[in-house]
Amino acid sequence: xQTHSQALTVNGLSHTYAGQPAVEGVSFHVAAGEIAAxxxxxxxxxxxxxxxxxxxLPAKPGVISLGGRDISPLPGRERGIGMVFQNYALFPHMTxxxxxxxxxxxxGWDRKRRQARVEELLATVQLGGLERRLPRQLSGGQQQxxxxxxxxxxxxxxLLLDEPFAALDRALRLDLQIELVRLQQTxxxxxxxxxxxxxxxxxxxxxxxxxxxxxxxxxxTPAEIYDHPASLFVNSFxxxxxxxxxxxxxxxxxxxxxxxxxxxxxxxxxELRFAPGSPVVLTxxxxxxxxxxxxxxxxxxxxxxxxxxxxxxxxxxxALADGTEIKLTEPRDLRRSPxxxxxxxxxxxxxxxxxxxPAGEAL
Numbered sequence: 278x279q280t281h282s283q284a285l286t287v288n289g290l291s292h293t294y295a296g297q298p299a300v301e302g303v304s305f306h307v308a309a310g311e312i313a314a315x316x317x318x319x320x321x322x323x324x325x326x327x328x329x330x331x332x333x334l335p336a337k338p339g340v341i342s343l344g345g346r347d348i349s350p351l352p353g354r355e356r357g358i359g360m361v362f363q364n365y366a367l368f369p370h371m372t373x374x375x376x377x378x379x380x381x382x383x384x385g386w387d388r389k390r391r392q393a394r395v396e397e398l399l400a401t402v403q404l405g406g407l408e409r410r411l412p413r414q415l416s417g418g419q420q421q422x423x424x425x426x427x428x429x430x431x432x433x434x435x436l437l438l439d440e441p442f443a444a445l446d447r448a449l450r451l452d453l454q455i456e457l458v459r460l461q462q463t464x465x466x467x468x469x470x471x472x473x474x475x476x477x478x479x480x481x482x483x484x485x486x487x488x489x490x491x492x493x494x495x496x497x498t499p500a501e502i503y504d505h506p507a508s509l510f511v512n513s514f515x516x517x518x519x520x521x522x523x524x525x526x527x528x529x530x531x532x533x534x535x536x537x538x539x540x541x542x543x544x545x546x547x548e549l550r551f552a553p554g555s556p557v558v559l560t561x562x563x564x565x566x567x568x569x570x571x572x573x574x575x576x577x578x579x580x581x582x583x584x585x586x587x588x589x590x591x592x593x594x595x596a597l598a599d600g601t602e603i604k605l606t607e608p609r610d611l612r613r614s615p616x617x618x619x620x621x622x623x624x625x626x627x628x629x630x631x632x633x634x635p636a637g638e639a640l
Contacts, residue, residue, distance in 0.1 A: 470482065590606045
């Protein structure tokens, strides 16, 4: 089964509800054949953007282009887009085959042509033999695959999915995420998925569009977003990061010095773009922290609160001298002397991968 994948460009998209802006000036690009995830907390505007792309909501102002063609003035049915809704929106009185064939009937396809297309789609989503079942006779995962098949029925150039895994348990979500990636790679169709789950977004998408309060905070690959967050919000929303307050004491090409809220001093081997006296927030990923035997320019004193095994790792909750709590992860098979609760220790920060944000951004 082949699709005619096309690039999507959204430029300056805005929408209001009852006079209040829901999204403002949203712009991003998705290359042909790629998966992009609109990621953000509930109410940030990501589903509004998706529905505007689908033609279900007006985008004024804003331009939506598919394959270089402005589709903004077109009604949704003429945009060449397939959409899967969060609740799948299957017709309960129709069989699997009838649900899939519905958009084809709407477009006037004859019975023989519809049947051939339905059989092709059933094979694509691996639901052969279930064509006569009703939605209530299917599992949640099977219902989702029917919804995907229906969205693909008219050979769209773009596939949109709105929180497609939200109603499924964790194990089934993982299975269907793998299945969606397989299907998307097989078809090569440009895909945009909306989710509030950052792990899901990183697993599925080659590009993340991180939204907050109706605006885009950052776009980039999952690795770029995780390793080089543009704001404290992005740093906190995409993965866990401990937050430590500090004040910049000095900053030059030779390095920078920070007075931490604990009273300790940290020295960074790089120049910070903050004036002396600036309050800042330091963040570091749990895997970028380590427990060491002695203090240095890159360590903070702390005490162990609790250790929690999680799969192959151990999560250690650490209290710094002023009570600030941070977490670090270590392999469970790491050879070290057992650590007891409340034991004093030193935490080494990976200063190369430590991020510094203005304190005014604090959540």
